[in-house]
Amino acid sequence: MIIHTTNFFKVVNMIKKIFLLLIILLFSVSVAFATNMNDLEIPHDFSGKKADGKYFIPKAYDNPRFIIEEVNDNSPNFKNSSLYGFWPSGEENIYFFSNHQVSDMGGIELIEMDGKKYTVSVLYASTLIDEDYLQDSLKYLKEFNQKNNITPIKP
Structure with missing residues (x-):
């Protein structure tokens, strides 16, 4: 038994x-x-949605902008073109960018969801390259990645 x-x-x-x-x-x-695009959480300093929930403005003022865009073949993202220059941020697959007139600058990364690729960027309008803006853009992108359990991919 x-x-x-x-x-x-x-x-x-x-x-x-x-x-x-x-x-x-x-x-x-x-x-x-x-998980899909509409379920993504944006960094805490941003609110307000425009353009189908892919364009966010800050809560307090009009700088920076948090932008999520689907990548298409004509996009100049991550290519050192005549308009923008890109360089490593020190974080894997996250880059800094500025246009050559230094009126747009910030951080950008590439993510993949549901078989589509998207750029996620933090865009500042500034008349000079401001290291604080660059570090803030990196902080926002890292917060976005952490909140959504996303790892940026290599462009």
């Missing part, structure tokens, strides 16, 4: 482990499919 009881408890424990594994697997799959 003792041998049968021991086997019974082993089977029950194995069923519990399998059931727990199935619950974890189901939860993981549902989280992976649940």
Whole structure:
């Protein structure tokens, strides 16, 4: 009788482990499919949505802007073109940028969601390259990534 009881408890424990594994697997799959562009959380200093929820303005003033845009083949993003220059920020796959007249500057990264690629950028309007603005843009992008469990990809 003792041998049968021991086997019974082993089977029950194995069923519990399998059931727990199935619950974890189901939860993981549902989280992976649940995230889309409309579910993204933006950094705490921004509010207000424009252009289908992809353009955010700051809460306090009109500088900087937080922008999420789908990448298309004609986009100059991450290419040192005649309009913009890009350089590494020190964080993997996050870059700083400015136009050559230094009226636009900030941080930018590339992410992939639902099989599409998007740029996420923090844009400041400034008449000179301001190191504080660059560091703030990096801080906002890192906060965005952390809130949404996103890792930027290589452009």
